[in-house]
Each structure stands twice: as C-alpha cells, then as structure tokens.
Amino acid sequence: MNNKVVIVDEKFCFPEETHLTVHKTSVFFPGDGFIVYDLHGEVLYRFDSYGPESTPKDELVLMDSSGKCLLTLLRKKPSLHQRWEGHIGEKAEHQEPIFSLCRSSIIRRSGLVVEVHGDPEEEYHIEGSFTHRCCKMMDNSCRDPVVEIKRKVDPSTNVMLGKDVLLLCLKPGFDSAFAMGLVLILDQMHGDDADDVAQEVDPTVEDTIPPS
Structure with missing residues (x-):
C-alpha cells in the first residue's frame, strides 16, 4: 500500500509495516479494558472500562496515552446488522460519523463491512475470527490485507500467549488509531464467546508455533 490511509490523524500512520501489542487489561478491572x-x-492507546456492570457497552472511547479522546464509537439501535459508527474525538451534537462497521448484508458473504464516510470507494471487509484472534481486513482490491489481528507468540519460548494479548499488524501508512477503534468494536461484537462465530471462519489455533 503506497498511499496513507488517514482517518483519525496522520501522526498515527507509520511509514513502515508495524506490529502493535494489544493487551486486554485495565487499571480498574483486569481484562475489561485495553x-x-x-x-x-x-x-x-488505551481504553478503560469501569466494571462489568457497564456491559454491554453502547459507547466506547479510544484514548491516547495521556487520556485524550481520539475516537468515540457508538452502537446504533435497533440495528439488524449490528451497526457501529465512529466519530472523531468526543462526539458533538449533530456530528456526522467518519466511518461505520456492520455485518455484511450480501447474501452468501460472511464477515463485516467497514465504510469510510465521504469516500464511497473506500470500503474494507473484515473476515476471520476475532474470538480466536485470527482475522484480516481487506480493502476493495481484496489482495493483501491492510490489517491483521493475531495471537502473540513469546519469542523466548516460542509459545503462543493467551487471548488477552494480541498483535495488531498494520501495512505501511495505515491509520493505527482507526484500526484500534475497529478492535474495540470487534471485542464488543464477539469478545471471548467461543460460540459467537457463526458468521466467522473457524481457524485451527495451535498453542505453540513450530520453530522455523
């Protein structure tokens, strides 16, 4: 991918392929934030939650390390296709979303569709299983993935870590804050429920990776 994909801010676009470590945790309730x-x-980035009683969540806020709001993510109700919308910063009254994510409405096509508002040609498809930490986001060309979510492997032991630690792999120039906002939504839609994979590809996940 030669061109930058700037959704939140250009400063979140890295010039080279980047792997970010995403840890599902929280300073308030372990395992309930990122x-x-x-x-x-x-x-x-970080996302803080304030306890199990706040779930299921209809509003999510992605922050930078200082606590500044980067994205506000809202669940639309009612919604046949589990639609979410993303807004830059703290959502103001009458503010239009910059992107939306929902289940595909195309017959025989599983997965999710991400539409970037203002550019009808900028659309992405997410396929795979977030529950198993194994999914990809493809652009309209459907060639190489622009974003991949994987379970992380401990380089010292070659053992795959638990599902609370994952890798967010980004192609050069892709907005990492935008990608992390999608991770927050995927976690709300699928979370750790192993039964919630009816429309996802069920990959074979091994606990260890054979040495190269």
Whole structure:
C-alpha cells in the first residue's frame, strides 16, 4: 500500500509495516479494558472500562496515552446488522460519523463491512475470527490485507500467549488509531464467546508455533 490511509490523524500512520501489542487489561478491572504498546514498549492507546456492570457497552472511547479522546464509537439501535459508527474525538451534537462497521448484508458473504464516510470507494471487509484472534481486513482490491489481528507468540519460548494479548499488524501508512477503534468494536461484537462465530471462519489455533 503506497498511499496513507488517514482517518483519525496522520501522526498515527507509520511509514513502515508495524506490529502493535494489544493487551486486554485495565487499571480498574483486569481484562475489561485495553492498553496498546508500540515497538518500543511505550503506551500508544488505551481504553478503560469501569466494571462489568457497564456491559454491554453502547459507547466506547479510544484514548491516547495521556487520556485524550481520539475516537468515540457508538452502537446504533435497533440495528439488524449490528451497526457501529465512529466519530472523531468526543462526539458533538449533530456530528456526522467518519466511518461505520456492520455485518455484511450480501447474501452468501460472511464477515463485516467497514465504510469510510465521504469516500464511497473506500470500503474494507473484515473476515476471520476475532474470538480466536485470527482475522484480516481487506480493502476493495481484496489482495493483501491492510490489517491483521493475531495471537502473540513469546519469542523466548516460542509459545503462543493467551487471548488477552494480541498483535495488531498494520501495512505501511495505515491509520493505527482507526484500526484500534475497529478492535474495540470487534471485542464488543464477539469478545471471548467461543460460540459467537457463526458468521466467522473457524481457524485451527495451535498453542505453540513450530520453530522455523
């Protein structure tokens, strides 16, 4: 991908292919939020939750490391296709969304569709299983994925870590804040429910990776 995909801010687009570590945790309730680290171990993004009683959530806020709101994500109700909408920063009254995500309405096509508002040609398809931490986001060309979500492997032991630690793999120039906003939505739609994969590809997931 030669051109930048800027949805939130150009500063979140890395010039080279980047793997971010996403840890499902929280300073309030372990396992109920997210912290995202860059390649140097610095906190890049975070999402804090304030307890199980707040679930299911209809509004999510992606913040940077200082707590500044980058994206507000809203679940639309009622919605046949589980539609979510993303807004830049803190949503203001009458503010239009910059993107939406919903289940595909195309017969015989599983997965999710992400539409970037204002550009009818900018559309992405998410396929695979977020529940198993194995999914990809493709652009309209449907060639190479622009975003991949994988389980992380401990390089010292070659053992796959638990599902609370994942890799967010980004092609050069792709907006990482936008990608992380989609991860928050996917977690709300599928979470850790192993039964919620009716419309997802059910991959074979091994606990270890054979040495190369």
